[in-house]
Amino acid sequence: MKPSAATLGMGVSMTVGYGTLYYSFSILAPEIAREFGWSQSFVFAVFSIGLLGGAVSAPIIGRLIDRFGARPVLTFGSILAAAALAGLSMVQNGWQFAAVTLAAEFVSIAVQYDAGFAALAQRHGQEARSQITLVTLVAGFASTVFWPLIQWLLTMMTWREVYLVLAGLNLVLALPVHALWPSYRQPPVRPATNAAGAGRPPVVSRRPQLALMAISLSAGGFVLSAMGASLLVLLGDAGFTPAIATLAGSMIGPSQVAARIIEYARRGVLSPPVTGLIATGAIFLALALLFAAAIFPAVAIVLLFAVFFGIGQGLTSIIRGVLPLHYFGTAGYGRTMGTLSGIRMVLSAAAPFTIIFVNEKLGISAAVGCLLLMGAVGLAAMIALSRLAPLLSQETSTN
Template identity: 40%
Template structure:
């Protein structure tokens, strides 16, 4: 297997990540109000279902991680694309509360088979020694998911019902993501021919000694959980929240700056941050997220403040996506990477799954300022956790 991945493989993953995140995650908040109206639900209930789906997806993540180590992450991603298309189609076809609930839950469960967790594991399998750089390249491309799919979903929803939008998204997963994942899987199998998997020169050895690994993992998981709660709340409610602040029709345009900001932070990291340890990057990313939420809390309806919030949040999210793949590899090495990141995803998503519902409930019952204040405190705690990890290591 070559020491450097072909650019075609990274581009293929970039396309599938854009479509995966756009169709399975970012589109939900825009389509949710019409989903709720269609089934006679409240907004709290629809976002409660989304939170529960993220929670269940997180609980399943360790099993998916072990399956990736056992059967190959590329194979799991190909299967996940087919299941993603079927789950989107099933959601669009649902006619009862039960069928809708089951379809949305399945959609978030199979998301773990195609999104960053699976993609990072595949990159580590393909070339462990260059995985950190490949992860940076991948997140650089995938950062356009929100920039593309928030406006695209809004535009499609002007002419289509939410069900018809999901029909189109199901087709995108089946006709684009599935063939690309199959191609990468076949390339992986061909490239692996004749390579000894036990070759010590191809392993990445973690920095944390064996006796400190449990403590380091707990601190790392706490940091990602706190950060994930804050970031998930902001992302899911980005457009509705900016609209509530008085931006009106421009809320989608302002929110779309989140994607370029993510890409910019990853580009800067790629050019200037290659020598920075992932632990330091984790502190920086959490700091940006905390600063973004605090700024929005202080800025209120001030439009430049909303713009700055989106840009800072994008900077923090962009670096965080890199850290989610590089920090476990840096601390614990490449052996058992899929299972390790599966456990980490389970903890992070379990803690963060309640955020869309909790933030929506706080916003409706106590007001936007209280919801932002509580979220800012949790983001600050994430900064502290990653700071503790630096000293612990």
């Protein structure tokens, strides 16, 4: 399937969604803490609590997408995201900051991958895999674009004015894409039934697949969230210099993009479960290499870790969207994505604090060992999931 202008536009809007509501915080948080005299730990704790707001809103937004279609949810999401970012520019105390941050993360789900994937599934049905991959490929540059952009803006204006610019980007770039998104909604695909399972309620029949999917994606979310927040700290405590740690971190991005390009080019070759096995397997192997590097700090090992981790991270964003489509089809896709995201985001919010706490109390080996255990759980659940059949007939199942 050739890339459409609408899909490329969705990739741009997802870039804006992640760049303004997620990646911006790591750059602006020190500026906020400095102005108010707060500790950075307080500011990041507020952000972590805000992520839990996304866990609460994900199932709600998923149901709204199923009921009303993706276009109105995405459109109002852009407007509310802009309002929340503008609100951050006007906070005057800690309570206001906490309340507006929670609101911003609550609405962020409506302008990020979960809503975007649902929009693609409604429009393209079982053929949405290539479109989902393309969107993740474009939006994968969110940090690459927004980190230097925000740093550059801070040389000319205050953090409050930067938030106003970020609000404007949601209105100027993301809102038109969402407002013009086709309103077409595919009719739901009925799950296949057989003699043994005739009459069984869909919720019951899909429970094993949904549970294993939730376990694997949530374990992966824990690892990705923890590594995103604490990688440089962990590498430093493992004995690597800041230069080597930065080099390793910089290799993750290109590896992530390369994995997504290969997935887009070869999307018809491997089934979504096999792609899921590659993603979780790459993350597990990367964490095993990081554990080895914590014991024997060799540069080659940590660089190899970065490559495999980037591959796993790049493919994980894709399987979040294509696995529910593969196993359950388009019927109730928004609700399914919301349920999975809610569970995943609870663990993701707890991950940075948990790993830093373990690292401080028990040491680097224990912290990486905890991550390795979560990686093993994610891989084991994916192996079990790959052995289960999709709940669709052969005529409608995806490859």
